[in-house]
Structures are given as structure tokens and as C-alpha cells.
Amino acid sequence: MDASSSSSSCSSSSKGMMDYGNEPHVLAVDDNIIDRKLVEKLLKNSSCKVTTAENGLRALEYLGLGDDQKNNLETMGSKVNLIITDYCMPGMTGYDLLKKVKESNAMKEVPVVIMSSENIPTRINKCLEEGAQMFMLKPLKQSDVKKLRCQLMKRS
Amino acid sequence: MDLVGQLQRQFVDYTTSLTREGFLDDQFKQLQKLQDESNPEFVVEVVSLFFEDSEKLLNDLASAFQQKIVDYKKVDAHVHQFKGSSSSIGAQRVKNVCVAFKTYCEARNFEGCSICLQSLEQEYHLVKSKLETLFKLEQQIMAAGGSVPEL
Numbered sequence: 001m002d003a004s005s006s007s008s009s010c011s012s013s014s015k016g017m018m019d020y021g022n023e024p025h026v027l028a029v030d031d032n033i034i035d036r037k038l039v040e041k042l043l044k045n046s047s048c049k050v051t052t053a054e055n056g057l058r059a060l061e062y063l064g065l066g067d068d069q070k071n072n073l074e075t076m077g078s079k080v081n082l083i084i085t086d087y088c089m090p091g092m093t094g095y096d097l098l099k100k101v102k103e104s105n106a107m108k109e110v111p112v113v114i115m116s117s118e119n120i121p122t123r124i125n126k127c128l129e130e131g132a133q134m135f136m137l138k139p140l141k142q143s144d145v146k147k148l149r150c151q152l153m154k155r156s
Numbered sequence: 157m158d159l160v161g162q163l164q165r166q167f168v169d170y171t172t173s174l175t176r177e178g179f180l181d182d183q184f185k186q187l188q189k190l191q192d193e194s195n196p197e198f199v200v201e202v203v204s205l206f207f208e209d210s211e212k213l214l215n216d217l218a219s220a221f222q223q224k225i226v227d228y229k230k231v232d233a234h235v236h237q238f239k240g241s242s243s244s245i246g247a248q249r250v251k252n253v254c255v256a257f258k259t260y261c262e263a264r265n266f267e268g269c270s271i272c273l274q275s276l277e278q279e280y281h282l283v284k285s286k287l288e289t290l291f292k293l294e295q296q297i298m299a300a301g302g303s304v305p306e307l
Contacts, residue, residue: 031237032209032237032240032241032244033205033209034202034205034206034209034240034241034244034245035240035241035244037201037202037205038187038190038202038244041190041195041198042190044194045190045192088236090233117239117240117243138240138243138244139183139186139243139244141186142186142189142190
């Protein structure tokens with residue numbers, strides 16, 4: 001997993017208190033290296049701290065939800081404020097990942113956003129029903145991420 | 157017009173023609189907008205990743221079609237990747253070939269797929285050389301002390 005965590009400078013104006021200190025920590029999951037780089041930049045431009053993962057398994061491990069981590073309470077994962085994942089990934093899909101997150105006691109409150117290049121209503125509904133915060137169409141634009149950021153801030 | 161002005165004009169004209177001819181779409185502009193002082197090489201980095209990834213995918217696709225029995229599921233997975241990355245950088249013509257390729261894959265149409273693979277190789281190499289030309293122009297502008305115009 002290329003866990004490239006880094007902070008961007010807080011250049012956006014903050015409307016009042018931000019609940020995540022200055023920068024929410026986002027875990028971005030995508031099997032495509034170009035898309036990972038893009039989503040990372042988009043998030044950093046919106047003052048987010050970003051960690052990327054190349055598949056669902058690595059993402060779960062990072063969150064402390066891996067199969068051999070049943071009792072691991074003190075992972076970096078507990079600091080994650082948002083998970084954004086691609087839908088179409090080999091092995092574990094974004095939907096499978098969403099389910100695993102929502103089934104876990106530790107992580108079920110963390111909002112999960114699903115991205116996909118395909119606009120399929122049944123797919124979108126399935127994800128929303130399973131508790132996805134939002135469904136976003138790829139390729140993502142800066143305006144999409146800004147919108148997401150606003151939603152995140154309102155949540156708490 | 158001084159050298160910088162000339163180069164900048166060339167850059168604008170070239171980018172406009174690439175868009176007009178369908179090589180690049182709005183997504184490429186979105187990429188350029190993402191570049192900033194904290195990451196002044198962003199577009200070049202992403203496009204370089206795209207070149208590396210694409211060349212690997214083209215090799216994998218060529219191998220898949222050299223097999224006695226074509227594994228269309230594998231081919232579809234490769235094309236799906238290619239479609240995703242070309243779409244993400246705004247390489248419109250490449251993406252469009254991928255869309256057609258996927259359809260032939262689903263139909264397990266060998267002829268159609270072979271034609272698409274050839275077309276994909278062609279379009280990829282075309283857009284690659286055009287992007288390289290664009291980046292060279294950018295370098296020339298900066299070397300002459302100018303800044304790359306925003307479009």
C-alpha cells in the first residue's frame with residue numbers, strides 16, 4: 001500500500017470551528033494509480049490529509065479491520081474521518097468495502113463515499129442503501145470535492 | 157512579438173487544436189487547474205504515470221490476443237483500466253476506442269477486438285506524442301523566462 005500521508009497547508013478560509021482540527025484525514029482507495037494520484041491532489045487542495053490504498057484489503061488493514069487484527073484498537077485507522085473508494089476494484093469491490101466498514105463497531109460512523117466511472121442507478125441505490133454518504137461520478141472535479149468537504153463539515 | 161510571446165501563442169494555438177481535434181477534452185483542463193506552486197510538476201507527473209500504465213496495458217492486451225484461447229474477462233479488465241485512466245487525464249480519443257473495445261469484448265468478437273486494439277495503439281501513440289510536444293513547449297516558455305498561459 002502506498003500510504004502516502006501528508007498534510008497540505010490550510011489555505012481555505014474556515015467558516016467557524018472545524019471539527020477535525022484543521023484537516024480531515026481521508027483514506028482514498030482505488031486500484032488505478034492515476035486515479036489515486038488525482039484524488040489525492042483533489043483532497044489535498046481541499047485541505048485534507050490523505051492516505052491512499054490500492055485495494056480493499058489494504059484499506060481494511062489500515063483501518064484496523066483486517067482479518068488478523070480483530071483486537072487492534074490503536075491503529076491509525078481510528079483517526080480516519082472519511083473513506084472515499086472506487087466501486088470497481090478486483091477482489092473486493094468498493095461496495096464490499098463499504099459493507100465491511102458499516103458492519104464494524106469501530107468504523108461504522110465513518111462516512112464512506114463511493115466513486116464510479118459508470119452511472120448505473122441500481123448500483124448507486126445499492127450503495128446508498130448500504131449506508132454510503134455519497135456517490136460520485138468519475139472523473140472527479142475540484143468542485144465535487146469542495147461539495148463533499150462542505151457536507152463533511154456540516155455532519156458534526 | 158518577442159520570443160516568449162511567440163511561444164505562448166504557439167502553446168495556446170496548439171492546445172486549442174488538440175481540443176478541437178478531440179485528442180484532449182475538458183478533463184485535461186481540470187488537471188492543469190489542479191497544478192499549483194506546491195506541486196508545479198503535477199500534470200507531467202500524472203501524464204507520465206499514464207504513459208507507463210498504458211504501455212503496460214497495451215503489452216498485456218497484445219499478449220492476451222496471442223493466446224490460443226482469448227480470455228475475454230482479462231481483456232475486459234485491462235480495457236476497463238485503460239478507459240479509466242484515459243478518461244481521468246482527458247485523452248478523449250483513447251477513451252472512445254476503449255468504449256468500443258469493451259462492447260466487442262462483451263460480445264467476444266475477435267475481429268472487432270483486434271481492430272480496436274490496433275486503433276488503441278494508434279490513438280495512444282498519437283496522444284503521447286502530442287502531449288510530449290505540449291510539454292516541450294511549456295519548457296521552452298519557462299526557459300525563455302515566461303510563464304505558461306492559463307486557458
